Amino acid sequence: MLWLLPLVLLLTYLLYRARALPQRPWAGVWLWRKGLGRGRRRPRTDLRLFLLLLAGGALVLALEDPPLLPPPLALVVDASASMAADEGGRTRLDLAKERARSLLERAPEAVLVRAGATPSLLGQGAGVRLVPALMGLEAGNEGADLEAALALARSLLPHGAVVLVSDAPPPPGLNGYLGVGSPRENLGIVRVAPGFLALGNSAPRPLTARLEAGGRTYTLEVPARGYRGLELPTPVFQARLLGKDALALDDRAGFAWRRVGVWAPGHPALVRLLRLLDALPGDEVGMEIGIPEAPPRRPTLFFAPRGLGEGRVLALRPHPALEDLPLLGERLPVLPPPKGWEKVAEDEGGRGLLYALGESLYLPPLDFLKDRPYFPALVYNFLRPYREVKSGLLLPEETLLPTPKESFLPRAGGSRVGFLLLALLALLLEALLWARRKGA
Incomplete structure (x- = not known):
């Protein structure tokens, strides 16, 4: 809406000048003004025009409702295993820290919650004091309970703007969301059972996996965005994927029995x-x-x-x-x-x-x-x-590497009422002054 501001000011000025009283070319007035023009004089301030321009600008700013101060921030950072996926030499969590840091530094009050298998509070107070805790975050949980983490953040700072930083799509009800990550190709072990394992593929095309288990090497094709099972000769085993992909945390898994x-x-x-x-x-x-x-x-x-x-x-x-x-x-x-x-x-x-x-x-x-x-x-x-x-198991959706949605930031207003009152005050002053001059 701020693009309306110069248009409103220009239109107010032009309409005001168009409605000004017509000047009559009297000889005495003309000679007097010509004489004044030869000397120095201060330009005459048009108070009425100033008040009209002030009212118009304040009305436009009231429609925009810009924030007076950054709002309190309830920041939730996803620390599940998929946030450790490689993104051109950096991890998704590295990108998340970089984008969240500027928000946290500006927040006058903030809480920082780590979203893992169980949510945990990392700190509460002025946002700039929580930056070291943010930068020290590490990813690796088998999954993230985002709903529980968001509920914890809301309970700790009910009046704050809730912002999620994640590679997963945002749940409804957020004030802000920073999506990190891009589509990547990844293979991982998603399930183990006695003498059985299953692989998952995050890529939009079939990938060939090379797997070592029980001293033997297996080669199998995993369908696009799907899974492939493999039966093994022994019920107890340790397995690892050979080669490099986007996520290393799901490349090793095993199955064993214990006595209960x-x-x-x-x-x-x-x-x-x-x-x-x-x-x-x-x-x-x-x-x-x-x-x-x-x-x-x-x-x-x-x-x-x-x-x-x-x-x-x-x-x-x-x-x-x-x-x-x-x-x-x-x-x-x-x-x-x-x-x-x-x-x-x-x-x-x-x-x-x-x-x-x-x-x-x-x-x-x-x-x-x-x-x-x-x-x-x-x-x-x-x-x-x-x-x-x-x-060594993660949730299957971690291996498939979630794809984030479009980011959006909190919309924090708070100045609309002030600008409306300013516009009303300017119009009242203009009306009083003009009525007094007409009466004189």
Whole structure:
């Protein structure tokens, strides 16, 4: 809107001059003015014109609403692994620091939040004092919870302008966004499992990956912006990608097993099964006989002490421990219902045959289950998340390298009311002075 300022001032001046009183060529006045022109005199100030120009300029500035001072700043910087991607010899995070520094230095009050897997506050106070914390940031988290980081920043500085610096697209509700990064070609390991891994490709074209795992080298083509799986001969492995790409943090990954500490009663069936699964006595997970009376303090398998008749499983909800188990149509004991638990298996009458609360399960009596062919698989599935050790993995979207959107800065006003009052005051003074002169 500032481009209107010279036009408004020029138009005001021309209209004012066009409406000036016509001059009459009287001989005495002409001779008097000619005589004045031979000497020195100060030009006459036109106060009315000055007030009209002041009012017009103030109205244009009120429409523009320029900021009087930089606003308080709630700055959130993405520190996920993709921000370590190479951008012509510098990382995306280096570019982010450079662009965010000028904003931070001008802020009279600021908070600085690091967006990683868990958001963290790096500092609060005058913006210039937070610059060292900004410049010391490092990227590397497997992902960034941007929503949680933005919520933390808003809670710490509710009246501040919230600005996100990231390579990911901005969520709604931001006052400002600085997008960093450009499309880059990257290959990375995005998933590992026993004897299996998957690769991701960020490029808009297929790329050929060379991979070393278990002492062998593999070559495979990964589709554009997609994934490719690879089965390995051994369940436990360490793998690394050969060659150089935009991001080094996703080039190594591995899979291994560990022994889980299990607290369990001394039932012979459980003792034999836990020995086969190489479990240790411990307190990481639990197995108990009884009806759950309170939320368990650790993931636990509860075995009902008794059943209330039997029912056939006609409805089964997903649960990780029940994955691939042939339970539909199976006849199971009806369980005494625990308070606050959700049914995951029901019979035709809606009676609960299996219950779950988070990762914990409430199952039929142990003496009923111990001879069922699916019982070892059930216990294996329950322990599997705690036995698996996956190293070097990032979230798949980090390997695919997000592409930022167009940047925008906070729009901070605050001067509109002042300029409107100035324009009104100038017009009132002009009206009073002109009315007084007309009356005289």
